[in-house]
Amino acid sequence: MKLARYLFLLTAGRILAALAVLVGVLQILDLLDVTTDILDRGLGAGGVFYYGLLRLPRLIEQAAPLAVLAGSLFAFAKLAGESAVTAMRSTGISAYRITALALPAAALLAAVQLVNGMIVAPRADARLTDWWQATAPQEDQVKPQDQMTFRVGQEIVVGRPSEDARRLDQLTIYRRDGQGRLVQRTTAEAAVYDQGAWRLVSPRFEAVSPDGVSSGAAQSMTWTQNIRPADIQALRTGAATVSAAEARRALQGGVSVRPKTFYDTQVQRAWAAPFACIVMLLLAAPAAMANFRGGASTLIVQCLAAGLVYLVFDGAFTALGENGAAPAVLAAWAAPAIFAALGVTALLYLEG
Incomplete structure (x- = not known):
């Protein structure tokens, strides 16, 4: 001993x-x-x-x-x-x-x-x-971008984040199938983070199928729970490191901007x-x-x-x-x- x-x-x-x-x-x-x-x-x-x-x-x-x-x-x-x-x-x-x-x-x-x-x-x-x-300083602060593009599972998302990253304005969501083909486009005035989930404001849908294009609309609907404001903030600031928790969320359908092999x-x-x-x-x-x-x-x-x-x-x-x-x-x-x-x-x- x-x-x-x-x-x-x-x-x-x-x-x-x-x-x-x-x-x-x-x-x-x-x-x-x-x-x-x-x-x-x-x-x-x-x-x-x-x-x-x-x-x-x-x-x-x-x-x-x-x-x-x-x-x-x-x-x-x-x-x-x-x-x-x-x-x-x-x-x-x-x-x-x-x-x-x-x-x-x-x-x-x-x-x-x-x-x-x-x-x-x-x-x-x-x-x-x-x-x-x-x-x-005011002139050096990260301003809301005109557009930011990222992936959420099979979806490609384009939107303008707010300063606190709890809101995405002028949102467009392109949903793809397993082969990467477009199956639906969703547009909304905004997506708001509330009680652990993102809620779409005035969404409109355009679904693509072999029979043609069908459309629809709603006043409000829940979008996803896989994204956190911190993930949006990290994309805005260009964070160099990715934690294991962030990588797991990306693999489970969360925010991602890099190949699956990276995560x-x-x-x-x-x-x-x-x-x-x-x-x-x-x-x-x-x-x-x-x-x-x-x-x-x-x-x-x-x-x-x-x-x-x-x-x-x-x-x-x-x-x-x-x-x-x-x-x-x-x-x-x-x-x-x-x-x-x-x-x-x-x-x-x-x-x-």
Whole structure:
């Protein structure tokens, strides 16, 4: 129990230290771009702090894998440099057990990453978007667009959103069948979001069939429950990130402007991304076997390079999945599986 506690605290401490440094560097670089804008808006130091706080979840998400890699390398190199690994192996403790005892530190950060990516970061992004838009100078605020086009399931929607994104004026809905052929066009004065659903105001219908075109009208009707004002707002502001919840809603008939393969990949990535923390520790584990009397630096550099190459491959597979060139499951999980296997293989080889 003492050994397990020691290895956990050693690894976790180094990982947290690396995470703090990396997040600090990313935070500084981020603030260099926006501090002038924040101060020009008259928000002062409080605005800078609030912006940094809302950006923190995404920065942690970006820095966590590299923090695990760097922290684990520092921890294992310390054990190797003090000959602690040699002493432990002389008592029958294998390198596999040393790695397994350090693994909970990475697993804990992976769990934090999962919660952060699924819940915390999307909410912080939404609040940051609202705050940034609300505090913008009048001339810089996002104005209602003349038209905005997006998909809702098999429907193509064209409308002009209000400033609070709870109303779509001059709405036109093109409904298609499974083969993409137009089967109905619906026009309405507006669609209003009320009690979790969108209500069409004065809709008119034109249905297309082999027998011809038939038309109809109504005073009011419920349209869909799959769209949220936040989804419309995200389209208006051009949000760069898509959360797992937003991707799932898009796949279930919600707002979408990208191919289905993109949203499939985002859903899978939301679960696969936290495993990068565990993969990084496995890639760093061979550093525990380093011999500081001969070639230790080479092994540590190889471990570091493996972690960086993993990030490149992970990004490449993700891009393939988003563009439909690879299945979403393969795109999200291939790199973690391959590099985790490589880390274990390297450890097996060094253990002999």
